[in-house]
Amino acid sequence: MVDDEALMRRVAEGDRAAFARLMDRHLSRALALAERVAGNRGDAEELVQEAMLRVWTEATRFRPELGSFRAWFNRILVNLCLDRRRRPTGLSLEAAGDPADPAPDALAQTLEARANAALRAAVAELPERQRVALALCYWEGQSNQQAAEALATSVSAVETLLVRARRLLKAKLLPPDGSEDRNP
The missing domain is CATH 1.10.1740.10 (RNA polymerase sigma factor, region 2, helix turn helix motif)
Incomplete structure (x- = not known):
């Protein structure tokens, strides 16, 4: 190869x-x-x-x-x-997403969809450098070093971005008492 x-x-x-x-x-x-x-x-x-x-x-x-x-x-x-x-341009059809399924076939699917939507919304609200660091390290599986290269920053800066992103996501997605058992 x-x-x-x-x-x-x-x-x-x-x-x-x-x-x-x-x-x-x-x-x-x-x-x-x-x-x-x-x-x-x-x-x-x-x-x-x-x-x-x-x-x-x-x-x-x-x-x-x-x-x-x-x-x-x-x-x-x-x-x-x-x-x-x-430089945002108007809302595209892709950004609007698909219409919700009016008849989900199970409660589990509905709860999972709500949890995923809440996560997507919370990630979308993150500052862009935190969002990019998450995408590179968690979804793309890149090392902190590789993410640092892509973001033109240091490894410690990437680690800080990830810590802050996780902290913000936790604050947005978990109830104030910090318990993880939450229905969206």
């Missing part, structure tokens, strides 16, 4: 097949990350396309000695996501 850095050298020389192979390798992970940061699938798809275009047009700027391709690509994608969030 050809590694990402070797493929990037070929991409920098204009090799479209190498570019396609590299993007295929990272597409699903990039979409998941962008969707978590951007908040909806439609924006995520646009952001990933824009990030891929930047990889193609900026391929000669990639320096493997400064970090992995994945970290470089994540940095491009996260920057695009944050830029998009800073």
Whole structure:
């Protein structure tokens, strides 16, 4: 298997097949990350396309000695996501979500959906750097070091972002007495 850095050298020389192979390798992970940061699938798809275009047009700027391709690509994608969030455009259909199912088939599904909705809403209210740190470390499974590279900050800053995010989520999702048995 050809590694990402070797493929990037070929991409920098204009090799479209190498570019396609590299993007295929990272597409699903990039979409998941962008969707978590951007908040909806439609924006995520646009952001990933824009990030891929930047990889193609900026391929000669990639320096493997400064970090992995994945970290470089994540940095491009996260920057695009944050830029998009800073300049909101109207509410998209994807952001509005699907209409609620009027007849859920079980109480458990309803409770789970409410809990998931409460979690999504609480995460959406987090400051964007905390939300991005959560997405990278918890949903993408990246190390704190990798998240620090993607956020262009230190590992200790990422750890602080995660602690603060967990504290805010706990305050929003648990009752004041701190018990975890809560019906949403």
